[in-house]
Amino acid sequence: MTGGVLGAMRAVFLRELLVFWRRSTEVMAALVFFVIVTTLFPLAIGPERRELMVVAPGVLWVAALLATTLSLNHLFASDYQDGSLEQMLMSPYPLSAMVLAKIAAHWVLTGLPLALLSPLLAVQMALPTKAIGTLVGSLLLGTPTLTLIGAIPAALTLGVRGGGVLVSLLVLPLYTPILIFGAEAVAASAGQGFASVAHLSLLGAFLALALSFAPWASSAALRVSLD
Amino acid sequence: MKLIHKYSAPKRFYELAGMLAPWFATLTALLFISGLYLGLYWAPPDYQQGNAYRIMFVHVPNAWMSMMAYVAMALFAAAGYIWNIRLADILAKVTAPLGASFTLTALVTGSLWGKPMWGTYWVWDARLTSELVLLFLYVGYMALQASIDDARRAAHASAIIAIVGLVNIPIIHYSVYWWHTLHQPASLTLTSQPKIYITMLIPLIIMSIGFMFFYLTMLCVRSRSEILWRERRADWVRKLVESRS
Numbered sequence: 001m002t003g004g005v006l007g008a009m010r011a012v013f014l015r016e017l018l019v020f021w022r023r024s025t026e027v028m029a030a031l032v033f034f035v036i037v038t039t040l041f042p043l044a045i046g047p048e049r050r051e052l053m054v055v056a057p058g059v060l061w062v063a064a065l066l067a068t069t070l071s072l073n074h075l076f077a078s079d080y081q082d083g084s085l086e087q088m089l090m091s092p093y094p095l096s097a098m099v100l101a102k103i104a105a106h107w108v109l110t111g112l113p114l115a116l117l118s119p120l121l122a123v124q125m126a127l128p129t130k131a132i133g134t135l136v137g138s139l140l141l142g143t144p145t146l147t148l149i150g151a152i153p154a155a156l157t158l159g160v161r162g163g164g165v166l167v168s169l170l171v172l173p174l175y176t177p178i179l180i181f182g183a184e185a186v187a188a189s190a191g192q193g194f195a196s197v198a199h200l201s202l203l204g205a206f207l208a209l210a211l212s213f214a215p216w217a218s219s220a221a222l223r224v225s226l227d
Numbered sequence: 228m229k230l231i232h233k234y235s236a237p238k239r240f241y242e243l244a245g246m247l248a249p250w251f252a253t254l255t256a257l258l259f260i261s262g263l264y265l266g267l268y269w270a271p272p273d274y275q276q277g278n279a280y281r282i283m284f285v286h287v288p289n290a291w292m293s294m295m296a297y298v299a300m301a302l303f304a305a306a307g308y309i310w311n312i313r314l315a316d317i318l319a320k321v322t323a324p325l326g327a328s329f330t331l332t333a334l335v336t337g338s339l340w341g342k343p344m345w346g347t348y349w350v351w352d353a354r355l356t357s358e359l360v361l362l363f364l365y366v367g368y369m370a371l372q373a374s375i376d377d378a379r380r381a382a383h384a385s386a387i388i389a390i391v392g393l394v395n396i397p398i399i400h401y402s403v404y405w406w407h408t409l410h411q412p413a414s415l416t417l418t419s420q421p422k423i424y425i426t427m428l429i430p431l432i433i434m435s436i437g438f439m440f441f442y443l444t445m446l447c448v449r450s451r452s453e454i455l456w457r458e459r460r461a462d463w464v465r466k467l468v469e470s471r472s
Contacts, residue, residue: 149391152387152388152391153388156371156384156387156388157371157374160371160374160375161374162374166367166370166371166374169363169366169367169370170367170370170371170388172363173360173363173364173367173392173395173399174391174392174395174399176360176399176402176403177395177398177399177402180402180403180405180406181402184406206398213394217387217390217391220387221384221387224380224383224384224387225380225384227380227383
Protein backbone atom coordinates (compact mmCIF):
# COMPACT_ATOMS: atom_id res chain seq x y z
CA MET A 1 0.00 0.00 0.00
CA THR A 2 1.29 3.46 -0.84
CA GLY A 3 0.79 6.74 0.94
CA GLY A 4 1.77 5.76 4.49
CA VAL A 5 -0.60 6.55 7.30
CA LEU A 6 -2.91 8.68 5.18
CA GLY A 7 -3.16 5.92 2.60
CA ALA A 8 -4.03 3.42 5.30
CA MET A 9 -6.63 5.76 6.77
CA ARG A 10 -8.16 6.28 3.34
CA ALA A 11 -8.31 2.54 2.75
CA VAL A 12 -9.99 1.95 6.13
CA PHE A 13 -12.42 4.79 5.48
CA LEU A 14 -13.49 3.49 2.08
CA ARG A 15 -13.75 -0.07 3.35
CA GLU A 16 -15.95 1.05 6.24
CA LEU A 17 -18.22 2.96 3.89
CA LEU A 18 -18.57 -0.09 1.69
CA VAL A 19 -19.21 -2.46 4.61
CA PHE A 20 -21.71 -0.14 6.24
CA TRP A 21 -23.38 0.47 2.89
CA ARG A 22 -23.87 -3.24 2.32
CA ARG A 23 -25.41 -3.55 5.75
CA SER A 24 -27.64 -0.56 5.19
CA THR A 25 -30.41 -1.77 7.53
CA GLU A 26 -28.18 -0.96 10.51
CA VAL A 27 -27.55 2.51 9.15
CA MET A 28 -31.22 3.05 8.50
CA ALA A 29 -32.19 1.75 11.94
CA ALA A 30 -30.60 4.72 13.71
CA LEU A 31 -32.32 7.17 11.36
CA VAL A 32 -35.70 5.53 11.71
CA PHE A 33 -35.22 5.51 15.48
CA PHE A 34 -34.54 9.26 15.35
CA VAL A 35 -37.74 9.85 13.36
CA ILE A 36 -39.94 7.63 15.54
CA VAL A 37 -38.71 9.00 18.87
CA THR A 38 -39.31 12.56 17.68
CA THR A 39 -42.77 11.58 16.48
CA LEU A 40 -43.66 10.10 19.87
CA PHE A 41 -43.21 13.40 21.69
CA PRO A 42 -46.13 15.34 20.17
CA LEU A 43 -48.30 12.31 20.90
CA ALA A 44 -47.31 12.47 24.56
CA ILE A 45 -47.18 16.24 25.03
CA GLY A 46 -50.10 17.30 22.85
CA PRO A 47 -50.34 18.93 19.46
CA GLU A 48 -50.30 22.60 20.56
CA ARG A 49 -47.67 24.36 18.49
CA ARG A 50 -46.71 26.72 21.29
CA GLU A 51 -45.86 23.92 23.68
CA LEU A 52 -44.06 21.93 21.02
CA MET A 53 -41.99 24.95 20.08
CA VAL A 54 -40.67 25.25 23.64
CA VAL A 55 -39.58 21.62 23.91
CA ALA A 56 -38.51 21.15 20.27
CA PRO A 57 -34.75 21.92 20.66
CA GLY A 58 -34.45 19.55 23.60
CA VAL A 59 -36.51 16.79 22.02
CA LEU A 60 -34.63 16.90 18.72
CA TRP A 61 -31.27 16.89 20.45
CA VAL A 62 -32.14 14.08 22.87
CA ALA A 63 -33.50 12.00 19.99
CA ALA A 64 -30.33 12.60 17.94
CA LEU A 65 -28.19 11.72 20.95
CA LEU A 66 -30.08 8.47 21.61
CA ALA A 67 -29.96 7.50 17.93
CA THR A 68 -26.18 8.02 17.91
CA THR A 69 -25.83 5.99 21.13
CA LEU A 70 -27.86 3.20 19.57
CA SER A 71 -25.63 3.08 16.51
CA LEU A 72 -22.41 2.87 18.57
CA ASN A 73 -22.76 -0.89 18.95
CA HIS A 74 -22.12 -1.37 15.25
CA LEU A 75 -18.92 0.65 15.31
CA PHE A 76 -16.54 -2.19 16.22
CA ALA A 77 -18.74 -5.23 16.87
CA SER A 78 -18.64 -6.95 13.45
CA ASP A 79 -14.92 -6.25 12.96
CA TYR A 80 -14.34 -7.70 16.41
CA GLN A 81 -16.25 -10.86 15.52
CA ASP A 82 -14.60 -11.54 12.16
CA GLY A 83 -11.10 -10.68 13.33
CA SER A 84 -10.50 -7.59 11.17
CA LEU A 85 -9.76 -5.57 14.28
CA GLU A 86 -6.87 -7.85 15.16
CA GLN A 87 -5.49 -7.36 11.67
CA MET A 88 -5.65 -3.59 12.17
CA LEU A 89 -3.89 -3.99 15.50
CA MET A 90 -1.06 -5.85 13.80
CA SER A 91 -0.66 -3.41 10.93
CA PRO A 92 2.41 -1.14 11.00
CA TYR A 93 0.29 2.01 11.14
CA PRO A 94 -0.88 3.61 14.40
CA LEU A 95 -4.16 2.10 15.56
CA SER A 96 -5.52 5.51 16.59
CA ALA A 97 -5.28 6.76 12.99
CA MET A 98 -7.31 3.81 11.74
CA VAL A 99 -9.82 4.17 14.57
CA LEU A 100 -10.23 7.81 13.52
CA ALA A 101 -10.91 6.69 9.93
CA LYS A 102 -13.48 4.19 11.18
CA ILE A 103 -15.18 6.82 13.32
CA ALA A 104 -15.24 9.25 10.39
CA ALA A 105 -16.88 6.67 8.14
CA HIS A 106 -19.37 5.80 10.85
CA TRP A 107 -20.29 9.45 11.26
CA VAL A 108 -20.73 9.97 7.52
CA LEU A 109 -23.30 7.19 7.56
CA THR A 110 -25.13 8.02 10.83
CA GLY A 111 -24.47 11.54 12.10
CA LEU A 112 -24.48 13.25 8.74
CA PRO A 113 -27.81 11.81 7.49
CA LEU A 114 -29.26 12.53 10.91
CA ALA A 115 -28.30 16.20 10.63
CA LEU A 116 -29.61 16.39 7.06
CA LEU A 117 -32.91 14.80 8.05
CA SER A 118 -33.41 17.06 11.07
CA PRO A 119 -35.07 20.03 9.25
CA LEU A 120 -37.98 17.79 8.35
CA LEU A 121 -38.48 16.79 11.97
CA ALA A 122 -37.96 20.40 13.06
CA VAL A 123 -40.97 21.39 10.98
CA GLN A 124 -42.91 18.56 12.55
CA MET A 125 -41.96 19.85 16.02
CA ALA A 126 -43.03 23.42 15.11
CA LEU A 127 -39.50 24.79 15.49
CA PRO A 128 -39.34 28.35 14.07
CA THR A 129 -37.85 28.42 10.58
CA LYS A 130 -35.04 30.78 11.62
CA ALA A 131 -33.72 28.14 14.04
CA ILE A 132 -33.49 25.33 11.51
CA GLY A 133 -30.08 26.46 10.22
CA THR A 134 -28.70 26.43 13.77
CA LEU A 135 -30.22 23.00 14.37
CA VAL A 136 -28.43 21.53 11.37
CA GLY A 137 -25.22 23.37 12.25
CA SER A 138 -25.27 22.26 15.89
CA LEU A 139 -25.92 18.66 14.86
CA LEU A 140 -23.11 18.80 12.29
CA LEU A 141 -20.75 20.04 15.00
CA GLY A 142 -22.14 17.93 17.83
CA THR A 143 -22.75 14.47 16.37
CA PRO A 144 -19.07 13.85 15.40
CA THR A 145 -18.16 14.59 19.04
CA LEU A 146 -20.84 12.14 20.17
CA THR A 147 -19.43 9.42 17.91
CA LEU A 148 -15.84 10.18 18.94
CA ILE A 149 -16.58 9.98 22.66
CA GLY A 150 -18.90 7.03 22.19
CA ALA A 151 -16.17 5.04 20.45
CA ILE A 152 -14.35 4.67 23.79
CA PRO A 153 -17.10 2.74 25.65
CA ALA A 154 -17.97 0.92 22.41
CA ALA A 155 -14.39 -0.37 22.27
CA LEU A 156 -14.32 -1.19 25.99
CA THR A 157 -17.48 -3.30 25.95
CA LEU A 158 -16.53 -5.53 23.02
CA GLY A 159 -17.44 -9.11 23.85
CA VAL A 160 -18.83 -8.10 27.22
CA ARG A 161 -22.22 -9.45 28.26
CA GLY A 162 -24.96 -6.84 28.18
CA GLY A 163 -22.68 -4.63 26.10
CA GLY A 164 -25.42 -2.56 24.48
CA VAL A 165 -27.00 -1.26 27.67
CA LEU A 166 -23.58 -0.84 29.22
CA VAL A 167 -22.47 1.46 26.38
CA SER A 168 -25.40 3.80 27.00
CA LEU A 169 -24.80 3.71 30.74
CA LEU A 170 -21.16 4.69 30.27
CA VAL A 171 -21.62 7.23 27.53
CA LEU A 172 -24.70 9.23 28.49
CA PRO A 173 -23.14 11.05 31.48
CA LEU A 174 -20.23 12.04 29.23
CA TYR A 175 -22.69 13.47 26.71
CA THR A 176 -24.20 16.05 29.07
CA PRO A 177 -22.07 19.05 27.99
CA ILE A 178 -22.78 18.46 24.30
CA LEU A 179 -26.49 18.06 24.93
CA ILE A 180 -26.58 21.24 27.00
CA PHE A 181 -24.87 23.42 24.40
CA GLY A 182 -26.46 21.77 21.38
CA ALA A 183 -30.01 22.20 22.62
CA GLU A 184 -29.16 25.63 24.01
CA ALA A 185 -27.83 26.81 20.64
CA VAL A 186 -31.08 25.82 18.92
CA ALA A 187 -33.21 27.33 21.68
CA ALA A 188 -31.18 30.54 21.51
CA SER A 189 -31.71 31.02 17.79
CA ALA A 190 -35.40 30.19 18.23
CA GLY A 191 -35.52 33.33 20.33
CA GLN A 192 -35.43 31.95 23.85
CA GLY A 193 -32.05 33.17 25.00
CA PHE A 194 -28.74 34.64 23.98
CA ALA A 195 -27.13 34.47 20.57
CA SER A 196 -26.29 30.96 19.44
CA VAL A 197 -22.77 31.73 18.19
CA ALA A 198 -21.25 31.20 21.65
CA HIS A 199 -22.85 27.78 21.98
CA LEU A 200 -21.78 26.73 18.51
CA SER A 201 -18.20 27.83 19.25
CA LEU A 202 -18.22 25.70 22.38
CA LEU A 203 -19.52 22.73 20.39
CA GLY A 204 -16.62 23.32 17.99
CA ALA A 205 -14.21 23.41 20.93
CA PHE A 206 -15.58 20.10 22.23
CA LEU A 207 -15.15 18.62 18.76
CA ALA A 208 -11.51 19.75 18.64
CA LEU A 209 -10.87 18.33 22.11
CA ALA A 210 -12.58 15.03 21.29
CA LEU A 211 -10.67 14.77 17.99
CA SER A 212 -7.39 15.05 19.84
CA PHE A 213 -7.96 12.53 22.63
CA ALA A 214 -10.83 10.19 21.69
CA PRO A 215 -9.08 8.18 18.90
CA TRP A 216 -6.12 7.68 21.19
CA ALA A 217 -8.30 6.61 24.14
CA SER A 218 -10.41 4.27 22.03
CA SER A 219 -7.36 2.59 20.52
CA ALA A 220 -6.07 2.04 24.07
CA ALA A 221 -9.50 0.59 24.86
CA LEU A 222 -9.33 -1.69 21.83
CA ARG A 223 -5.94 -2.97 22.97
CA VAL A 224 -7.43 -3.83 26.35
CA SER A 225 -10.41 -5.60 24.77
CA LEU A 226 -8.31 -7.58 22.30
CA ASP A 227 -5.66 -8.48 24.83
CA MET B 228 9.55 4.00 45.48
CA LYS B 229 11.21 1.13 47.34
CA LEU B 230 8.55 1.43 50.02
CA ILE B 231 5.78 1.30 47.41
CA HIS B 232 7.24 -1.87 45.98
CA LYS B 233 7.58 -3.40 49.40
CA TYR B 234 3.96 -2.79 50.39
CA SER B 235 2.30 -3.17 47.00
CA ALA B 236 2.55 -6.94 47.20
CA PRO B 237 -1.01 -7.94 48.11
CA LYS B 238 0.06 -10.06 51.07
CA ARG B 239 2.14 -7.29 52.61
CA PHE B 240 -0.63 -4.77 52.07
CA TYR B 241 -3.13 -7.15 53.62
CA GLU B 242 -1.07 -7.15 56.81
CA LEU B 243 -0.40 -3.42 56.71
CA ALA B 244 -4.08 -2.59 56.17
CA GLY B 245 -5.05 -4.96 58.98
CA MET B 246 -2.68 -3.10 61.27
CA LEU B 247 -3.85 0.38 60.23
CA ALA B 248 -7.62 -0.26 60.10
CA PRO B 249 -8.27 -0.23 63.90
CA TRP B 250 -6.31 3.01 64.30
CA PHE B 251 -8.18 4.67 61.45
CA ALA B 252 -11.47 3.42 62.86
CA THR B 253 -10.70 4.81 66.32
CA LEU B 254 -9.70 8.17 64.85
CA THR B 255 -12.88 8.22 62.75
CA ALA B 256 -15.03 7.52 65.81
CA LEU B 257 -13.30 10.21 67.89
CA LEU B 258 -13.60 12.79 65.10
CA PHE B 259 -17.26 11.92 64.42
CA ILE B 260 -18.20 12.12 68.10
CA SER B 261 -16.43 15.43 68.71
CA GLY B 262 -17.54 16.87 65.34
CA LEU B 263 -21.16 15.92 65.88
CA TYR B 264 -21.10 17.20 69.46
CA LEU B 265 -19.65 20.52 68.39
CA GLY B 266 -21.90 20.71 65.34
CA LEU B 267 -25.16 19.78 67.03
CA TYR B 268 -24.76 21.43 70.46
CA TRP B 269 -21.92 23.90 70.49
CA ALA B 270 -22.44 25.71 67.20
CA PRO B 271 -25.17 28.37 67.41
CA PRO B 272 -28.30 28.16 65.25
CA ASP B 273 -28.08 30.07 61.98
CA TYR B 274 -29.82 33.45 62.02
CA GLN B 275 -31.66 32.60 58.82
CA GLN B 276 -31.89 28.82 58.64
CA GLY B 277 -32.34 28.06 62.33
CA ASN B 278 -31.25 24.56 63.19
CA ALA B 279 -31.90 23.14 59.73
CA TYR B 280 -28.44 24.12 58.54
CA ARG B 281 -26.87 21.51 60.84
CA ILE B 282 -27.31 18.86 58.17
CA MET B 283 -24.46 20.71 56.50
CA PHE B 284 -22.02 18.93 58.83
CA VAL B 285 -22.85 15.68 57.07
CA HIS B 286 -23.76 17.03 53.64
CA VAL B 287 -20.72 19.13 52.85
CA PRO B 288 -18.05 16.56 53.88
CA ASN B 289 -19.86 13.93 51.81
CA ALA B 290 -19.98 16.21 48.77
CA TRP B 291 -16.25 16.90 49.14
CA MET B 292 -15.46 13.23 49.62
CA SER B 293 -17.54 12.26 46.59
CA MET B 294 -15.24 14.29 44.36
CA MET B 295 -12.01 13.40 46.17
CA ALA B 296 -12.90 9.72 45.98
CA TYR B 297 -13.41 10.00 42.22
CA VAL B 298 -10.02 11.63 41.77
CA ALA B 299 -8.44 8.99 44.04
CA MET B 300 -10.19 6.23 42.10
CA ALA B 301 -9.03 7.58 38.73
CA LEU B 302 -5.45 8.02 39.98
CA PHE B 303 -5.36 4.50 41.47
CA ALA B 304 -6.81 3.14 38.24
CA ALA B 305 -4.29 5.07 36.14
CA ALA B 306 -1.40 3.81 38.27
CA GLY B 307 -2.69 0.27 37.90
CA TYR B 308 -3.06 0.69 34.15
CA ILE B 309 0.28 2.38 33.51
CA TRP B 310 2.58 0.46 35.87
CA ASN B 311 0.56 -2.74 36.13
CA ILE B 312 0.35 -2.51 39.92
CA ARG B 313 -2.25 -5.01 41.05
CA LEU B 314 -2.74 -3.28 44.39
CA ALA B 315 -3.67 -0.04 42.62
CA ASP B 316 -6.33 -1.94 40.64
CA ILE B 317 -7.75 -3.27 43.90
CA LEU B 318 -7.73 0.16 45.57
CA ALA B 319 -9.50 1.71 42.56
CA LYS B 320 -12.11 -1.02 42.51
CA VAL B 321 -12.97 -0.75 46.21
CA THR B 322 -12.99 3.04 46.09
CA ALA B 323 -15.83 3.10 43.53
CA PRO B 324 -18.70 1.89 45.77
CA LEU B 325 -17.40 4.10 48.60
CA GLY B 326 -17.38 7.14 46.35
CA ALA B 327 -20.81 6.27 45.01
CA SER B 328 -22.19 6.09 48.55
CA PHE B 329 -20.60 9.45 49.42
CA THR B 330 -22.29 10.87 46.32
CA LEU B 331 -25.64 9.32 47.18
CA THR B 332 -25.42 10.55 50.78
CA ALA B 333 -24.56 14.05 49.54
CA LEU B 334 -27.57 13.97 47.19
CA VAL B 335 -29.99 12.66 49.81
CA THR B 336 -28.86 15.03 52.56
CA GLY B 337 -28.85 17.85 50.01
CA SER B 338 -32.46 17.25 49.07
CA LEU B 339 -33.46 16.87 52.73
CA TRP B 340 -31.78 20.21 53.36
CA GLY B 341 -33.46 21.64 50.30
CA LYS B 342 -36.98 20.87 51.51
CA PRO B 343 -37.03 23.39 54.40
CA MET B 344 -34.76 25.88 52.59
CA TRP B 345 -36.07 25.92 49.02
CA GLY B 346 -39.47 24.37 49.69
CA THR B 347 -38.74 21.43 47.42
CA TYR B 348 -36.67 18.27 47.55
CA TRP B 349 -35.08 18.75 44.19
CA VAL B 350 -33.91 21.82 42.32
CA TRP B 351 -31.89 21.68 39.11
CA ASP B 352 -29.18 23.52 40.92
CA ALA B 353 -25.80 23.40 39.22
CA ARG B 354 -24.11 21.61 42.09
CA LEU B 355 -26.92 19.11 42.56
CA THR B 356 -26.98 18.34 38.85
CA SER B 357 -23.26 17.78 38.52
CA GLU B 358 -23.35 15.63 41.65
CA LEU B 359 -26.04 13.53 39.99
CA VAL B 360 -23.91 13.14 36.85
CA LEU B 361 -21.01 12.12 39.11
CA LEU B 362 -23.21 9.39 40.57
CA PHE B 363 -23.92 8.14 37.03
CA LEU B 364 -20.18 8.07 36.31
CA TYR B 365 -19.60 5.94 39.42
CA VAL B 366 -22.46 3.60 38.46
CA GLY B 367 -21.05 3.20 34.94
CA TYR B 368 -17.60 2.43 36.31
CA MET B 369 -18.97 -0.20 38.70
CA ALA B 370 -21.18 -1.73 36.00
CA LEU B 371 -18.19 -2.09 33.67
CA GLN B 372 -16.09 -3.61 36.46
CA ALA B 373 -18.85 -6.07 37.30
CA SER B 374 -19.53 -7.20 33.73
CA ILE B 375 -15.97 -8.30 32.88
CA ASP B 376 -14.90 -11.52 34.54
CA ASP B 377 -11.16 -11.35 33.97
CA ALA B 378 -9.79 -9.20 36.79
CA ARG B 379 -6.96 -7.67 34.78
CA ARG B 380 -9.10 -6.75 31.79
CA ALA B 381 -11.80 -5.40 34.08
CA ALA B 382 -9.24 -3.22 35.84
CA HIS B 383 -7.72 -1.88 32.62
CA ALA B 384 -11.05 -1.29 30.88
CA SER B 385 -12.53 0.55 33.84
CA ALA B 386 -9.28 2.50 34.26
CA ILE B 387 -9.75 3.97 30.79
CA ILE B 388 -13.34 4.98 31.54
CA ALA B 389 -12.28 6.44 34.91
CA ILE B 390 -9.60 8.58 33.26
CA VAL B 391 -11.99 9.72 30.51
CA GLY B 392 -14.45 10.61 33.28
CA LEU B 393 -11.78 12.55 35.15
CA VAL B 394 -11.02 14.61 32.04
CA ASN B 395 -14.74 15.21 31.58
CA ILE B 396 -15.67 16.15 35.14
CA PRO B 397 -14.52 19.79 34.94
CA ILE B 398 -16.17 20.16 31.52
CA ILE B 399 -19.42 18.67 32.81
CA HIS B 400 -19.27 20.79 35.95
CA TYR B 401 -18.81 24.08 34.13
CA SER B 402 -21.35 23.17 31.42
CA VAL B 403 -23.96 22.45 34.06
CA TYR B 404 -23.01 25.59 35.92
CA TRP B 405 -23.42 27.74 32.83
CA TRP B 406 -26.62 25.96 31.85
CA HIS B 407 -27.94 26.64 35.33
CA THR B 408 -27.15 30.34 35.23
CA LEU B 409 -28.85 30.59 31.84
CA HIS B 410 -32.05 29.04 33.14
CA GLN B 411 -32.47 29.82 36.81
CA PRO B 412 -33.52 33.17 38.16
CA ALA B 413 -30.73 34.88 40.04
CA SER B 414 -32.69 34.81 43.31
CA LEU B 415 -31.65 31.20 43.77
CA THR B 416 -28.14 32.31 44.67
CA LEU B 417 -29.77 32.73 48.06
CA THR B 418 -29.21 29.02 48.42
CA SER B 419 -25.46 29.41 48.61
CA GLN B 420 -24.34 29.32 52.20
CA PRO B 421 -24.04 32.67 53.88
CA LYS B 422 -20.60 33.65 55.12
CA ILE B 423 -19.59 30.93 57.49
CA TYR B 424 -18.73 31.63 61.12
CA ILE B 425 -15.77 30.15 62.88
CA THR B 426 -18.07 28.29 65.32
CA MET B 427 -19.64 26.53 62.34
CA LEU B 428 -16.38 26.12 60.47
CA ILE B 429 -14.60 24.17 63.23
CA PRO B 430 -17.16 21.32 63.42
CA LEU B 431 -17.31 21.28 59.61
CA ILE B 432 -13.55 20.80 59.35
CA ILE B 433 -13.56 18.13 62.07
CA MET B 434 -16.36 16.26 60.32
CA SER B 435 -14.54 16.51 56.99
CA ILE B 436 -11.37 15.01 58.42
CA GLY B 437 -13.58 12.41 60.11
CA PHE B 438 -15.10 11.39 56.80
CA MET B 439 -11.64 11.26 55.26
CA PHE B 440 -10.54 8.80 57.93
CA PHE B 441 -13.80 6.94 57.49
CA TYR B 442 -12.85 6.53 53.83
CA LEU B 443 -9.37 5.31 54.78
CA THR B 444 -10.84 2.82 57.28
CA MET B 445 -13.26 1.44 54.72
CA LEU B 446 -10.52 1.39 52.09
CA CYS B 447 -8.41 -0.83 54.38
CA VAL B 448 -11.30 -3.13 55.31
CA ARG B 449 -12.66 -3.52 51.78
CA SER B 450 -9.30 -3.94 50.08
CA ARG B 451 -8.45 -6.66 52.62
CA SER B 452 -11.48 -8.69 51.63
CA GLU B 453 -10.83 -8.01 47.93
CA ILE B 454 -7.23 -9.20 48.33
CA LEU B 455 -8.40 -12.36 50.11
CA TRP B 456 -10.86 -13.06 47.30
CA ARG B 457 -8.33 -12.52 44.53
CA GLU B 458 -5.62 -14.52 46.26
CA ARG B 459 -8.00 -17.23 47.43
CA ARG B 460 -5.90 -19.90 45.74
CA ALA B 461 -2.60 -18.61 47.11
CA ASP B 462 -0.70 -20.48 49.78
CA TRP B 463 -0.65 -17.72 52.35
CA VAL B 464 -4.43 -17.34 52.27
CA ARG B 465 -4.90 -21.06 52.80
CA LYS B 466 -2.51 -21.00 55.75
CA LEU B 467 -4.31 -18.00 57.16
CA VAL B 468 -7.64 -19.76 56.96
CA GLU B 469 -6.23 -22.94 58.48
CA SER B 470 -4.64 -21.06 61.35
CA ARG B 471 -7.97 -19.40 62.13
CA SER B 472 -10.08 -22.55 62.12
